Amino acid sequence: MNLGGLYHDMGNSALGLKYYKIALDLAQKINHERLEKIALGNIGIIYENKGSFNDALQYFKKALSIGQKNGEKIGCGIAYIKIGQIFTYFKRSYALAFKTNLKLELSDSLDELISVYEKIGKDKEKQKYLKLKLKITKGTGIKI
Numbered sequence: 001m002n003l004g005g006l007y008h009d010m011g012n013s014a015l016g017l018k019y020y021k022i023a024l025d026l027a028q029k030i031n032h033e034r035l036e037k038i039a040l041g042n043i044g045i046i047y048e049n050k051g052s053f054n055d056a057l058q059y060f061k062k063a064l065s066i067g068q069k070n071g072e073k074i075g076c077g078i079a080y081i082k083i084g085q086i087f088t089y090f091k092r093s094y095a096l097a098f099k100t101n102l103k104l105e106l107s108d109s110l111d112e113l114i115s116v117y118e119k120i121g122k123d124k125e126k127q128k129y130l131k132l133k134l135k136i137t138k139g140t141g142i143k144i
Contacts, residue, residue, distance in 0.1 A: 004039075008046060017046045037066040037075055044082060053086050054115055060086075061119060083120070090116060107133060107142045 004023060008016030024039035044059030064079035066072075090112045097106035110133040117126035 004042060008042070013046050013050060017043060020046065033066050033070060034072075037063045037072070040066070041075075041078065041082070048082065048086065053089065053112065054119075057083060057086050057116055057119055087116060103136065103140050104142060107137050107140075110136070 004016045004019035006016075007013075007019060020039050020042045024036060024043065027033075027035035027039055040059045040063035044056045044063065047053070047056035047059060060079050060082045064076055064083070067075035067079055090109060094106065094109035094113060097109050110129050113129045114126050114133065117123075117129065
């Protein structure tokens with residue numbers, strides 16, 4: 001795991017990701033959930049830094065699940081913070097697209113919010129944004 005952090009800190013996120021995934025695989029093989037959670041979180045951070053927010057969210061959610069299972073309040077808090085940062089980014093993107101009336105960008109922002117709510121199991125919120133997307137994109141030619 002240290003190699004992943006070293007490469008990531010040196011700006012080589014591809015190698016950092018490679019070594020974090022190796023660490024994740026080893027932690028899973030030896031059933032070391034604490035190290036698995038840390039590797040998942042670090043992988044999520046790399047994806048977040050690359051702008052791959054859905055991938056980041058997937059890893060943060062897995063880390064959160066392990067933390068919740070083991071009653072780790074600090075680990076859960078960190079995962080919640082990272083998930084919240086992604087929500088904030090998507091909501092800001094949505095607000096800006098709405099304010100400027102950019103239909104395609106608004107549609108893309110809604111896609112991201114819909115995806116996030118789906119991944120965390122918030123079906124009511126997902127449906128709310130899906131209905132909004134249908135309303136906004138109606139007659140624009142934007143694919144749903």
